[in-house]
Amino acid sequence: MTAKKECVAMLLAGGQGSRLYVLTTDVAKPAVPFGGKYRLIDFPLSNCINSGIETVGVLTQYQPHELNAYIGSGQPWDLDRLDGGVHVLPPYLRGKGGEWYKGTANAIYQNISFVDHYDPEYVLVLGGDHIYKMDYSKMLNQHKKTGAVCTIAVLDVPVEEASRMGIMNINDDGTVYEFEEKPKNPKSTLASMGIYMFSWKKLKKYLVEDEKDSKSKNDFGGNIIPNMLKNGERLMVYRFEGYWRDVGTIQSLWEANLDMLIDGDDSINLHDSKWRIYARNPTAPPHFVGANASINHSLVTEGCNVYGNVENSVLFHSVTVEEGAQVKHSIVMPGAIIGRDAVIEYAILAENVRVQPGAKIGTAQSGKMTDIAVIAAGVTVGTESVVAAGEMVDTDVPEVNQK
Amino acid sequence: MTDLHGLIFAYNKDLRMRELIEHRTVSSIPFGGRYRVIDFMISNMVNANIHDVGVVMRESYQSLLDHLGAGKDWDMARKRGGLRILPPFGYAGVRESYRGKMEAMNQVSDYIERMRQEYVVLADGDLVANLPLEKVFESHLKSGFDITCVCSAKPVGLVESETFLIKGRRERVEEVIIGRSELGALEYLGVGIISKKLLISLVSHCAALNLANFDRDVLQGMTDKLNIGTYVFDGYAAKLQTTSGYFARSMDLLKPEVRAELFSRPVKTKVRDEASTYYGRDSRTSNCVVADGCVIEGSIENSIIFRGVRIGKGATIRNSIVMQDTSIGSGATLNYAITDKDVKVSEDRMLMGHANYPITIGKNSVV
Numbered sequence: 001m002t003a004k005k006e007c008v009a010m011l012l013a014g015g016q017g018s019r020l021y022v023l024t025t026d027v028a029k030p031a032v033p034f035g036g037k038y039r040l041i042d043f044p045l046s047n048c049i050n051s052g053i054e055t056v057g058v059l060t061q062y063q064p065h066e067l068n069a070y071i072g073s074g075q076p077w078d079l080d081r082l083d084g085g086v087h088v089l090p091p092y093l094r095g096k097g098g099e100w101y102k103g104t105a106n107a108i109y110q111n112i113s114f115v116d117h118y119d120p121e122y123v124l125v126l127g128g129d130h131i132y133k134m135d136y137s138k139m140l141n142q143h144k145k146t147g148a149v150c151t152i153a154v155l156d157v158p159v160e161e162a163s164r165m166g167i168m169n170i171n172d173d174g175t176v177y178e179f180e181e182k183p184k185n186p187k188s189t190l191a192s193m194g195i196y197m198f199s200w201k202k203l204k205k206y207l208v209e210d211e212k213d214s215k216s217k218n219d220f221g222g223n224i225i226p227n228m229l230k231n232g233e234r235l236m237v238y239r240f241e242g243y244w245r246d247v248g249t250i251q252s253l254w255e256a257n258l259d260m261l262i263d264g265d266d267s268i269n270l271h272d273s274k275w276r277i278y279a280r281n282p283t284a285p286p287h288f289v290g291a292n293a294s295i296n297h298s299l300v301t302e303g304c305n306v307y308g309n310v311e312n313s314v315l316f317h318s319v320t321v322e323e324g325a326q327v328k329h330s331i332v333m334p335g336a337i338i339g340r341d342a343v344i345e346y347a348i349l350a351e352n353v354r355v356q357p358g359a360k361i362g363t364a365q366s367g368k369m370t371d372i373a374v375i376a377a378g379v380t381v382g383t384e385s386v387v388a389a390g391e392m393v394d395t396d397v398p399e400v401n402q403k
Numbered sequence: 404m405t406d407l408h409g410l411i412f413a414y415n416k417d418l419r420m421r422e423l424i425e426h427r428t429v430s431s432i433p434f435g436g437r438y439r440v441i442d443f444m445i446s447n448m449v450n451a452n453i454h455d456v457g458v459v460m461r462e463s464y465q466s467l468l469d470h471l472g473a474g475k476d477w478d479m480a481r482k483r484g485g486l487r488i489l490p491p492f493g494y495a496g497v498r499e500s501y502r503g504k505m506e507a508m509n510q511v512s513d514y515i516e517r518m519r520q521e522y523v524v525l526a527d528g529d530l531v532a533n534l535p536l537e538k539v540f541e542s543h544l545k546s547g548f549d550i551t552c553v554c555s556a557k558p559v560g561l562v563e564s565e566t567f568l569i570k571g572r573r574e575r576v577e578e579v580i581i582g583r584s585e586l587g588a589l590e591y592l593g594v595g596i597i598s599k600k601l602l603i604s605l606v607s608h609c610a611a612l613n614l615a616n617f618d619r620d621v622l623q624g625m626t627d628k629l630n631i632g633t634y635v636f637d638g639y640a641a642k643l644q645t646t647s648g649y650f651a652r653s654m655d656l657l658k659p660e661v662r663a664e665l666f667s668r669p670v671k672t673k674v675r676d677e678a679s680t681y682y683g684r685d686s687r688t689s690n691c692v693v694a695d696g697c698v699i700e701g702s703i704e705n706s707i708i709f710r711g712v713r714i715g716k717g718a719t720i721r722n723s724i725v726m727q728d729t730s731i732g733s734g735a736t737l738n739y740a741i742t743d744k745d746v747k748v749s750e751d752r753m754l755m756g757h758a759n760y761p762i763t764i765g766k767n768s769v770v
Contacts, residue, residue, distance in 0.1 A: 036679035037695070075475070076674075261681065270678035271696065278676050283669040285662065286436030286694040286708075287680070295688055299679035301695055302437075314679070 003083050005055045005118040007140055008200075009048050010111070012104050013041060013128035014061030019249045022376035022394045023350055028060065030128030031067045032253070033333045033351070035260045035270060036299040036314050038279045039070060040247065041128045045077045045086070046277045051136035053124065055084035057114055059107045061100060064090055076280045089114060103218030109207040120200050125220065127194040131256050132244040133268055133275050134195070139238045143197045148236040150203070150228060152176065153195035155244050162186035166194075166221050168237050176235040179225050190237055193244060196220060202233070243268050254348055254372045257314045257331045261297055282317045282334070292323060308338070322357075330362070339383075346389060350377040356399060358384040407540050407596070408520040409448040412504055413441055413528035414461035417564075419645040422743060422765040427466035429643055430528030433726045433744065435656050435665075436694040436709050438672045439470050440643060441528040445477050445486075446670045451536035453524070455484030457514055459507050464490065470673050477671045489514060503615035508606045515603060523602055525617070527593030531652065532640035533665050534594065539634045543596040546574070548632030551596045552622070554589035556635055560642035566591040566618040568633055576631035579623040589633055591618070592640060639664045650741060650761045653707050653724050656692050677710050685716065694727075701731070715750070722758070740764065 017029025024032065030041035041058070048056050056079060060067055067088075074086035089111050091100050101107035108115070108125065115123055122143065124136055134153070143151040154168050162183070168190045169178040180186070206224050210216050216223045228235055243266065245256040259267045270277060284303025289295060295310045303318035308325035316334040321327055324341040331348045338344060339357035347362040355361065359381045362373035371390025381387060382399030413430035423432050430441040441458070448456050456479065460467060473479075474486030489511045504525065508515060515523070522543070524536055534553065543551035554568055567588035571577030580588065597605075605621055614620035622631060639661050641652035655661045677696025682688065687702035696711040701718030708714075709726045715733030724741045731737065732750035739756035742748065743766040752770050756762030764770060 076676075271681075271698065276676050277678070281674045281676075283671055285666040285670065286692050288657075288659075288662065289688040289691045289693060291690040293688060295682040296686060297684045298682050300682065300693070301679040310682075 005084060005120045007053055007055075007122040007124055007136075007197075008115055008118050008120040009044075009053045009056045009124040009126055009136070010108055010115070011041070011044055011048075011056055011058045011126045011128050012107060013058050013067060014101055014107060015127075015129060016062045017129065017248065020253065021250065022374055022392055023250070023253070023348070024063070025376065025394065026063060027066045028063045028128075029248075031063075031070055032129075032247075033316055034131065034247070034253075035257060035277075036301050036316055037281075038277055040131070041067070041070070042077075042277055042279045043131055043133070044126045044128060045071075045079070046275075047132075047134050047136060048124075048126075049077050049079060049278070050275050051134075051140075053136055054079065054081060055118055055120075056086045057089045057111060058086060058128070059089050059101065059111065061091060061107075064088070070280055072280070077278045084118065087114065103216075103223075104220045105207055105210055105216075105224050106218035108203075109211050109218070112204060112207065115200065115204075123198050123200045123203055125196040125198065129248065130193065130244060130246055131268065132193075132240075132242065133277075134240060134242070134244075136195075136197075139195070139197055142236070142238050143199075146174075146236050147234065148175075149199050149233040150225070151197040151236045151238050152225070153193040153197075153240050154190040154237045155193055155240050157189050157191045159186065159189055162189045162191060165191035168192055170237055174236050176229065176237060179221065179229060181221060190239075192221065193240060194221075196225075197238070202228075250348065250372050250374055254331060254346075258312065258329070260299060260314065261312065284317050290323070293321075308340075316351075325355075333377075342381075346371065347373040347375065347387075349375045350379075352378050354380040356381060356383040356385070359386070359397075361387040363389045405452045405537065405540065406520045406522055407451070407453050407536070408518045408523045408599070409453045409456035410508075410515075410523055410525050411441065411444055411448075411456060411458045411528045412507065412526070413458050413467055414464075414507070415527065415529050416463065417529075417644050420643065420649065421646050422763045423646060423649065423741070424463070426766055427463050428460075428528075431463075431467040431470060432643060432649070433709055434531060434643070434649075434653065436692045436707055437675075438670060439467075440531060441467070441470075442670055442672045443531045443533070443665075444526050444528055445479075446668070447526075447532070447534045447536050448524070449477055449479070449671060450668045451540070453536065454479060454481065455487075455519065457487045457489045457511065458528070459489045459511065461507070472673070476673050484519065487514070503620075504617035505606060505609040505620060506615040508602070509610040512603070512606055515599065515606065518599055520599065522596055522598050524594065524596050525602075526595075529643055530593055530640060531643070531665070532592070532636065533638060533668055533670075534592075534636060534640075536594075539594070539636075540596055542634050543632070546632050547630075548575070549597065549601055549629045550622075551632045551634050552576070553592045553594040553636050554633045555592055555640055556589055556637065558584075559590055559592065559640045561644050561648070564644055565642075566622065568622070568631070570633060574632055576622075576626060576633060579618075579626050579631075581618060581623060589635060591622070592636065592642075646741070646761060646763055647759055650724065650739075650758070654705070654722075656707060657690055657705060662692075675710055683716070686714075701733070724761075743768070746770065 013030040015029045017024040073080040079086035247253040287304035290307035305320045307323040308321040320337045322340045333351045335352040338355045342355045345362040374392045376394035381397045384400040385397045479486035568576045569578040680697040683700035693708040694710040700716040701714045703720045711728040713730040717734045723737045729746045734751040736753045740754045742764045747769045
């Protein structure tokens, strides 16, 4: 006998994240490291537990191994429960043959029995790759109060950004009358955050119908929401205020990481003990800062050894910056080693990158930043070699012999 | 799975530790930026594949209970075995407190009888070392001694508080001296391996004769009757006995070779889910060990900074140990100071001690 749950969260974590290029060659996008100690998926998972949602299905598909191992029993998020907790839900075979998740809606469709097991009134559908803190229980309260079939979290964005996003056009009472994907001439500036609260009975009905439609792409934004609107269902927006970033590109990932260095509205307070972001912890000693090191306006965490200079950067765990090396405006993921006198500027170094002494990655740039150099996981950048600004490297760079 | 059970004695309260043991035992003193002293011994056991561990406590144990919980952070929250807290008053018909290890073990004799393993490692909870217990066990099995004591040839603790072993022929310990040393004597580090069977008989023997102390009544008192062997550990070891000793051993962590040795195997501790430490635009840092969750706006030098510490703009911290959640106001100055957990040092205050007598600010104090 399973206790009934009021609300079950379904976290869509199957995205490939192809615009992150070499950073997602071997891992799913939600497993990409972020903010010094986290991976992208830690944000929605922590939001769930902090909002009192204790049953979470994580739908995986693309490169799931690292993500599966990372989530494990759910202990870091307090989601290891006898009843509920976190469950990884990959596509699986059925009697009549299984298949990959065809779209976001199909992923939930294929797991209807998982949701039904908990017999919830409401289902929260989330993405696994956005950076924000949000109390979903407030959204649920509004959803219940308004009696909507679906409540969609929206963010008021600047007009110039609206044409790049999914826009909700609403009536005065907050009900949605139209959903437009990347409109050329946006009628509103309320962008969908990809966070949907559904009344489960209704959603189930729409999922089943959608599945029968062979022309459907089985997508929430493309099919389910438009179908609900067509049938005159009550859809409401939930206005979210605060920091929210889509980190789908190298540029936005870099920017959002550096946002974590500042206070205020353009950032998230990661030190807030009332709304912690939980993560699986590496077992590493406190970091060490050498006698001649300097660190300014940067985040540094356990296992790091800093002997060189670090400025406006984020170092993940167990990174070594040797004497004379300089790291500026860069993101350095776990286990990377930056050799003596190497210079890293405007770059993202993935896990376990080795930068040999004297190598140069990226260059100082003036004006508007656009070109971030990226070094893929495990790559060695040879002694005295140069990786140009904006270059993307996924094979070892040979050392440059000096005369 | 090893055939070794761990028993950690975590009740030692060395009064020479002054303010630091006001609310806790030595095992529970914060050490090395993010640890409690006992983490090192528990991790030694985990790293040697010992998964069943009892922790014996006596008084001031709230701090230790908070820290250990169910043992989850050491992967010891198990259905079979795992971490067991062995508290005082839990056993009917015994005195409120015990005087020594033998008496303590007599009070938990039921627990010892029920151990699933054939052998037991008895370990003090206040030794900081990366001790290869699996090798000590291997040596114990190979040598056939009744008890194998882990020793150091280099001085570790204060002579007056230590037990020294002198070996005779065939590696057997012939003499045990307490509180003074001799040339060639080995310092006992408070860790020993013994079979469960022999341990049970020694415990009941001591209980019958009202003998309480392991070092004095077993090692010294029964040197002739027992075959006592040694395992000489030549790595880094620290015993925390006085405030100045605590200060000096903490500062050892600024040496790369000490850190490399102590942390060459994982040392696990209670996870606090802190964010990374943020270094401000005008901060200066030189030769420091810094844990997570700090915001450092001032300047820090030759210091150990624990988790969740705030250091204000223009504050100067030198040669100091700043424990968890301390906040140092802007413009304040600390030199040779130890601030315990949750201390608040207001703006522009100055705290100066000396290497031999670091000034210690007790838990929760406001300066």
